[in-house]
Amino acid sequence: MSFLVALALALGLGVVAPIAAHLLRRGRAEEQEFPAAALVPVAYRSAKKRSRLEDRWLLLVRALLILVLSIVGAVPFVRCSRLALDRDAGASVALAIVLDDSLSMRTRQGDRTRWERALKGARDLLESTREGDAVGIVLAGKPARMALSATTDLGVVRDTLDKLTPQDRGTDLDSAVRLAESALKSLPHVDKRVAVLSDFATDIDRLAGHEFWAPLSDLRKPSSNCGLVRARLEGRRVLVDVACNNGNAARNRKLRLTRAKGLTPNPTGDELASVALKAQGGSQQLQLKVPEGVNEIDAFLTGGDALEQDDYAPVAEAESAMLIGIVADPTTAAAPGGSATVVEQALGALNATRSLGNAAGGEVRPLPLVPEDAKELSAYAALIIDDPPGLTPEARNALSSWLEGGGFAAAFLGPGAESAQLGSSFEPFAHGALTWETTAASGIADGSSFLGDAGNSLKDLAPKGRLRLTGAQSEGAEVVLRWSDQVPWMLKRHVGRGQVWTFGLPVSVEQSDLSVRPGFLALLERFVHDAAQTNGQRVTQAGDIWKLDQGIQLIEGPTGKLETGSGPGQSALSASAAGSAPGGDTSVGPAIVGRYRVVHEGGDSHQRIVTIDESEVLTQPKTVRSAKAAQTAQSATPNVEVSREFALLLLVLVICELLLRLVARLRLQNQSPA
Amino acid sequence: MSSGAKDSLKDKLDWGSLVPLRLKAQTVAEGIWAGSHKSARKGAGVEFGGHRDYVPGDDLRWLDRHALMRHGKLMVRQFETETDRTLLVVLDATSSMAFRSKRAPGAKFAFAALLAAALSKVALASGDPVGVDWLGGAQTLPLKASAGRDTFERVIATLQAAEALGSPSEADVHRTLARLARAAPRGAVIVLFSDLLDLPDAAIEGFCALGARDRKLIAVRVLDPIEVEFPFDEPVRLRASEATTVVETDGHMARQGYLQALEALAQRWDDQLVPRGGRLVRASTADDPVNVVRSVLLALDGRGS
Numbered sequence: 001m002s003f004l005v006a007l008a009l010a011l012g013l014g015v016v017a018p019i020a021a022h023l024l025r026r027g028r029a030e031e032q033e034f035p036a037a038a039l040v041p042v043a044y045r046s047a048k049k050r051s052r053l054e055d056r057w058l059l060l061v062r063a064l065l066i067l068v069l070s071i072v073g074a075v076p077f078v079r080c081s082r083l084a085l086d087r088d089a090g091a092s093v094a095l096a097i098v099l100d101d102s103l104s105m106r107t108r109q110g111d112r113t114r115w116e117r118a119l120k121g122a123r124d125l126l127e128s129t130r131e132g133d134a135v136g137i138v139l140a141g142k143p144a145r146m147a148l149s150a151t152t153d154l155g156v157v158r159d160t161l162d163k164l165t166p167q168d169r170g171t172d173l174d175s176a177v178r179l180a181e182s183a184l185k186s187l188p189h190v191d192k193r194v195a196v197l198s199d200f201a202t203d204i205d206r207l208a209g210h211e212f213w214a215p216l217s218d219l220r221k222p223s224s225n226c227g228l229v230r231a232r233l234e235g236r237r238v239l240v241d242v243a244c245n246n247g248n249a250a251r252n253r254k255l256r257l258t259r260a261k262g263l264t265p266n267p268t269g270d271e272l273a274s275v276a277l278k279a280q281g282g283s284q285q286l287q288l289k290v291p292e293g294v295n296e297i298d299a300f301l302t303g304g305d306a307l308e309q310d311d312y313a314p315v316a317e318a319e320s321a322m323l324i325g326i327v328a329d330p331t332t333a334a335a336p337g338g339s340a341t342v343v344e345q346a347l348g349a350l351n352a353t354r355s356l357g358n359a360a361g362g363e364v365r366p367l368p369l370v371p372e373d374a375k376e377l378s379a380y381a382a383l384i385i386d387d388p389p390g391l392t393p394e395a396r397n398a399l400s401s402w403l404e405g406g407g408f409a410a411a412f413l414g415p416g417a418e419s420a421q422l423g424s425s426f427e428p429f430a431h432g433a434l435t436w437e438t439t440a441a442s443g444i445a446d447g448s449s450f451l452g453d454a455g456n457s458l459k460d461l462a463p464k465g466r467l468r469l470t471g472a473q474s475e476g477a478e479v480v481l482r483w484s485d486q487v488p489w490m491l492k493r494h495v496g497r498g499q500v501w502t503f504g505l506p507v508s509v510e511q512s513d514l515s516v517r518p519g520f521l522a523l524l525e526r527f528v529h530d531a532a533q534t535n536g537q538r539v540t541q542a543g544d545i546w547k548l549d550q551g552i553q554l555i556e557g558p559t560g561k562l563e564t565g566s567g568p569g570q571s572a573l574s575a576s577a578a579g580s581a582p583g584g585d586t587s588v589g590p591a592i593v594g595r596y597r598v599v600h601e602g603g604d605s606h607q608r609i610v611t612i613d614e615s616e617v618l619t620q621p622k623t624v625r626s627a628k629a630a631q632t633a634q635s636a637t638p639n640v641e642v643s644r645e646f647a648l649l650l651l652v653l654v655i656c657e658l659l660l661r662l663v664a665r666l667r668l669q670n671q672s673p674a
Numbered sequence: 675m676s677s678g679a680k681d682s683l684k685d686k687l688d689w690g691s692l693v694p695l696r697l698k699a700q701t702v703a704e705g706i707w708a709g710s711h712k713s714a715r716k717g718a719g720v721e722f723g724g725h726r727d728y729v730p731g732d733d734l735r736w737l738d739r740h741a742l743m744r745h746g747k748l749m750v751r752q753f754e755t756e757t758d759r760t761l762l763v764v765l766d767a768t769s770s771m772a773f774r775s776k777r778a779p780g781a782k783f784a785f786a787a788l789l790a791a792a793l794s795k796v797a798l799a800s801g802d803p804v805g806v807d808w809l810g811g812a813q814t815l816p817l818k819a820s821a822g823r824d825t826f827e828r829v830i831a832t833l834q835a836a837e838a839l840g841s842p843s844e845a846d847v848h849r850t851l852a853r854l855a856r857a858a859p860r861g862a863v864i865v866l867f868s869d870l871l872d873l874p875d876a877a878i879e880g881f882c883a884l885g886a887r888d889r890k891l892i893a894v895r896v897l898d899p900i901e902v903e904f905p906f907d908e909p910v911r912l913r914a915s916e917a918t919t920v921v922e923t924d925g926h927m928a929r930q931g932y933l934q935a936l937e938a939l940a941q942r943w944d945d946q947l948v949p950r951g952g953r954l955v956r957a958s959t960a961d962d963p964v965n966v967v968r969s970v971l972l973a974l975d976g977r978g979s
Contacts, residue, residue, distance in 0.1 A: 040932050
C-alpha cells in the first residue's frame with residue numbers, strides 16, 4: 001500500500017465525526033427527574049426507542065458516506081487483481097482477447113475451473129472497455145479460431161462470451177496469438193493489445209517475439225492429473241495409453257473397462273476388466289483382455305483428480321487406424337543412401353512429429369503396384385503414386401470405385417508417363433496423352449496460397465523437366481498451383497466422396513529438388529490431413545475437422561446431435577475449410593471426447609472416436625515470464641476502475657440520508673399535539 | 675428531635691430556604707388576617723347573622739317582632755355561632771413531593787409543610803384543634819387533633835420528622851382516609867396538601883367521601899415551577915420520581931399536551947370536590963406562601979377559586 005493510498009484511506013477516519021456528533025446529540029438529552037413524567041403525552045413514550053433507532057440509521061448512513069468518500073479518494077491509487085484496461089493516454093483501445101478453450105483449462109482449481117476463471121476475466125476486461133474500444137475474441141483451442149472479429153459493438157462481444165463453452169481441444173496458443181495480432185492489424189486504433197487468458201500449458205517458447213499481456217496468474221497453478229489419451233481394441237486385447245503429470249496422480253487409481261451403451265459414456269456398465277495404474281508420472285500403456293465378441297467398450301479411470309473430462313475414453317476398433325499406401329519405384333524414388341522411398345520417409349517424419357494429427361497413428365504401407373481390386377484398396381484411406389508408367393484398366397476401375405467411396409489419391413507424374421504401356425492411361429489423374437518436357441520455369445508460382453509459408457520454398461525447384469498438364473485436365477479438375485510460366489502443376493478433382501490430386505513433377509531427387517523442400521512436406525501434410533478429415537481417419541483429436549461429403553444425414557455425439565458449421569468456433573472452421581473444399585462438403589469439428597456416429601443418407605453409418613491431446617495432460621502450466629514474452633507495457637497491473645460504482649453508491653447514500661431526515665421530521669410533525 | 679435526626683432529614687429532603695419551619699410558619703401566619711375566622715355554622719351566637727322565614731319548631735325566642743311588623747310575616751333572627759372547628763391537615767409524603775427544581779425555594783413537601791404549619795398556627799390562634807395525618811412517606815406519625823399551646827410545636831416536630839418517599843398503594847390510601855373519617859368530627863376542616871401526581875385513582879373518591887357530616891374539604895395542589903410551566907424546548911428524557919416511567923421527547927412539542935393533562939387532572943379533583951362544598955387550591959412552590967394560605971382560608975369561607 002502506497003503512501004497516497006494510506007493517505008486517502010485515512011480520510012476514512014473521519015467516520016468518527018458523525019459518531020461523535022451522534023454521541024453529543026444524545027448527550028444533550030440527559031435523563032432528568034420530572035415527577036409528572038406520567039402526564040407527558042403517551043405518544044412520546046416510544047420516542048426514546050424510535051429516536052434511538054432513527055439516530056442509528058442516520059449514524060450508519062453518515063458513517064458509510066465518509067467511508068465511501070475515502071474509498072473514492074483512494075481508488076485512483078489502488079491496484080488489485082480484478083482485470084481492467086489500463087489507459088495511459090485515455091485513448092480508445094483495440095483489444096483482442098485470446099481465450100484458451102483447451103482441455104487443460106477445464107482443470108478445477110478450488111470451486112471453479114480455469115476456464116470459468118478465464119471467462120470471468122474476459123468479462124471483467126469487457127466491463128472496463130468504453131465506447132470506441134474495439135474488442136475481438138480468439139479461441140486458442142486447437143486449431144486456433146477467430147470467435148469474433150474485432151468490433152466496437154460490445155453487446156455482440158458480450159453475447160459471444162456467453163455462448164462459449166469449455167472444450168477438450170489441444171492448445172494452439174501460438175497460432176491464436178498470431179491470429180489476434182492479425183485481427184488488430186487493420187484497426188485504426190493506436191493502442192492495440194492482445195490479452196491471453198490461458199494456463200500456458202503448452203510450448204511457450206513458440207510465443208517468444210510476440211507481445212501480449214498475460215494476466216490471471218492464478219490460472220498457472222500446477223495440478224495433479226491423470227488422463228486417458230487413447231484406447232484401441234486389437235483382437236481380444238485393449239491397449240490403453242494413460243498419461244499422468246506426476247506419480248501421485250496415478251496412486252490408488254485403476255483403469256476400468258465397461259461395456260459401452262450408445263454414444264454417451266457408461267461408467268456404470270458391466271465391467272469387462274480393470275487394472276491398477278502404475279504410480280509413476282509420464283505415459284504408460286496398459287493392456288487388458290476382454291471377452292470375445294465385445295466391440296464397443298468404454299475406458300474409465302477410477303478415483304478423481306483435478307480434471308475429470310480426461311478420465312474417459314472410448315475404445316477404438318482396430319480398423320480405425322488410418323492406412324496410407326505408397327506406390328513408387330524404389331530404384332528411382334528411393335532416397336540416397338536409404339532403402340525407403342522419399343515419400344515413405346517424409347510421411348514417417350510427419351508421423352513422428354504427430355503433425356498429421358493422427359491419433360490412431362497413420363500407418364504407411366508400400367505397394368508394388370496399384371491394386372487392381374477395389375476390395376484391396378478399401379483398407380486404405382489414401383494412396384500416393386510416384387511416377388507411374390500408366391494405370392491398367394483394372395487398376396483404374398478399382399481406383400475409381402475406391403475414390404467414389406471416399407478415397408484420396410495423389411499422383412506425382414514424371415517421365416515414366418511417356419513410357420505408358422498399351423491400354424494404360426492416367427485416368428482419373430489426367431486425361432489423354434501426357435508429355436514430359438524440358439522447361440525454363442524456375443519453380444512454382446505463389447505456392448504460399450495453398451501451402452502457407454512453406455509454399456515459398458517451391459519457387460526455385462530448378463527441375464530438369466516437367467510433365468505438361470495443359471490439356472490433360474479431366475472434367476471437374478481445378479488448377480491449384482502453377483509453374484512460374486503459368487503452366488498447371490497441380491490439379492485437384494472431386495470424384496464421388498474422394499479426391500484426386502495430380503502433380504506434374506515426380507518426387508525423385510534426380511528430377512528436381514522438390515522432395516527436399518519444406519513445401520513438399522507441407523504438401524504431403526495437407527494431403528494426408530484432408531484424407532484423414534474426409535474418410536480415412538476414424539480416430540481424431542478433439543478439434544480436428546472432419547470434412548464429410550454432402551450425403552451426411554446426421555452426426556450424433558455424446559452431447560447429442562452435432563451441428564455442422566455453426567457456433568462461434570465451428571463457423572470459423574467451416575469458413576477455412578470451404579477454401580479447400582469447393583464441393584460444398586460438410587465440415588464439423590467435434591471438440592468433446594467421445595464416440596460419434598455419422599449417418600449417411602442411404603442409412604448406413606460409421607463410428608468415429610474423438611480423443612484428447614496427450615500434452616494437455618502431461619504439460620503443467622507455465623509462467624510466461626520465463627518465456628520473456630510478457631515483458632511489455634501491457635503487463636502492468638491494471639488500475640481498479642470502480643469510481644463510477646462508488647460514486648453511484650455515494651449518491652444513493654446521500655439520498656438515503658435526506659430521506660431519513662425527512663421521515664423523522666414528518667413523523668415529529670404528525671405527532672405534534674397542535 | 676435529635677440533631678442526628680435533623681441531619682438525616684436534611685439529607686433526605688431539600689428544605690431549601692424554607693427552614694427553620696417554625697419561624698417561617700409564624701411569619702406566614704402573621705401575614706394572614708389575624709384573629710379567629712367566622713364560623714360557617716349558623717345558630718346560637720352573639721353576632722347577628724340575618725333573618726329567615728319561621729318554620730314550625732323554631733325557638734320562639736328568636737322571633738323578630740320588628741320584622742313581623744315591617745314585612746307582615748314571621749321571621750326568626752339568626753346568629754353566627756362561634757364554635758371550635760377541628761383542622762386536620764393531610765400531607766402527601768410520596769416520593770414525588772421530595773422534588774425540587776433549581777428555581778424552587780424548596781421541595782414540594784417542604785413548601786406543603788410550611789403551608790400546613792402556617793395554617794395550623796392560624797387555626798390554633800383561634801382556638802381550633804389541629805391534627806396531622808399522612809398519605810405515604812416514612813417517619814410519618816399521625817398527630818391527633820388538639821388545641822393546646824404546645825400543639826403547634828408538636829405539629830412542627832411531626833412535619834420535620836417526616837420523610838417523603840415511596841408511593842402509597844390503594845390500600846394505604848384507604849387506611850389513611852378511614853382513620854381520618856374516624857378522627858374528623860362533624861364540621862371539621864380537612865386540608866390535603868399534595869401534588870396529586872402519585873396518588874392512586876381511588877384517592878379522589880375516598881377523599882371526597884370525607885365531606886360527609888358537614889366537613890369542609892380543601893385540596894391544595896402543590897407543584898414545582900417546572901411542573902407548572904414545563905419549560906423544556908430541546909429533546910429531553912424525563913424520569914418519574916419512582917423511575918417507573920421514562921419519557922424521551924421534544925419539550926417544545928410535548929408542552930401543550932402535558933399542560934392539558936395536568937389541567938385535566940386538577941379539573942377532575944375540582945369536579946369531585948365542588949359538589950361537596952370543597953375546593954381545589956392550585957399552588958406553586960414559587961408562590962408566596964402567605965397568598966396561598968390566604969387562598970385556603972378564602973376557600974374555607976366559600977370564596978376564592
